[in-house]
Amino acid sequence: MENLQRTKLISIVIPTYNERDNVVSLVKEILSKVQGNIIVVDDDSQDKTAEAVMSLNLSNVKIFVRKNERGLGSALRFGLLKALELGSSYAVTMDADFSHDPTYLKPLIEKAVEGYDLVIGSRYVKGGRIENWPLSRRLISKGANFMVRLLLKSSIHDNTSNYRVYSRQAIEKVLECDSADGYEFQICAVYQVLKNRLKVAEVPIVFKDRERGQSKLNFKEIVKWLNYVLKLYLSS
Ligand SMILES: Nc1nc2c(ncn2[C@@H]2O[C@H](COP(=O)(O)OP(=O)(O)OP(=O)(O)O)[C@@H](O)[C@H]2O)c(=O)[nH]1
Numbered sequence: 001m002e003n004l005q006r007t008k009l010i011s012i013v014i015p016t017y018n019e020r021d022n023v024v025s026l027v028k029e030i031l032s033k034v035q036g037n038i039i040v041v042d043d044d045s046q047d048k049t050a051e052a053v054m055s056l057n058l059s060n061v062k063i064f065v066r067k068n069e070r071g072l073g074s075a076l077r078f079g080l081l082k083a084l085e086l087g088s089s090y091a092v093t094m095d096a097d098f099s100h101d102p103t104y105l106k107p108l109i110e111k112a113v114e115g116y117d118l119v120i121g122s123r124y125v126k127g128g129r130i131e132n133w134p135l136s137r138r139l140i141s142k143g144a145n146f147m148v149r150l151l152l153k154s155s156i157h158d159n160t161s162n163y164r165v166y167s168r169q170a171i172e173k174v175l176e177c178d179s180a181d182g183y184e185f186q187i188c189a190v191y192q193v194l195k196n197r198l199k200v201a202e203v204p205i206v207f208k209d210r211e212r213g214q215s216k217l218n219f220k221e222i223v224k225w226l227n228y229v230l231k232l233y234l235s236s
């Protein structure tokens with residue numbers, strides 16, 4: 001891992017919206033585990049998330065505040081483009097709320113370096129699981145993955161996870177997902193990677209529900225997601 005990090009630049013992209021109570025400790029924990037850049041993409045959170053990150057004053061932690069844009073997908077595209085511009089060999093995407101344990105960064109990155117373009121931190125392969133999510137949330141996630149596997153013929157078990165490592169080649173492809181501004185970005189990204197026959201691997205993770213801050217997944221986002229997947233199915 002140490003050798004790898006001397007030769008290849010890794011960027012970790014974290015989209016944030018009102019994550020002040022999570023992001024600073026997350027950034028510190030990541031930096032204790034991996035060498036690389038952290039790219040925080042904040043959509044002008046009212047809770048001063050950006051100010052909290054800036055107060056760390058670390059040169060390898062870059063914070064971008066978008067004043068007039070909102071959306072998980074558009075924030076991820078923004079961060080992935082910055083990762084390319086910085087010359088990163090790989091970019092990790094992960095949530096700010098500690099559902100994605102930084103302990104898995106090492107195995108995820110190592111898998112990518114073995115020669116995979118997309119490595120997914122997966123809750124739905126052997127060894128992976130979800131802790132303390134309510135039944136309603138489990139059903140939404142299971143249902144979403146069932147739909148993507150059936151309609152879009154995805155072979156991936158966890159298509160909705162945002163804990164991922166992308167190679168440069170994969171980043172270039174997923175940046176084409178320019179209309180997927182919300183949670184549907186994950187699906188567009190998987191679709192692009194599979195369509196272009198890039199190599200995919202899933203590494204098991206234990207996903208924990210957030211302890212601080214609020215979820216941004218709401219009914220409107222779910223309807224938008226369903227609409228997107230159905231349109232993609234009909235056009236494929
Ligand atoms: N920049 C930006 N980040 C966002 C936006 N919506 C969500 N995020 C971030 O994307 C990540 C995932 O969002 P969550 O609200 O945790 O979604 P979730 O994990 O499906 O929901 P929970 O399990 O309830 O936490 C978090 O880091 C959020 O702060 C957005 O519009 N803009």
Ligand SMILES: [Mg+2]
Binds near residue numbers: 095097
């Ligand atoms: Mg979350």
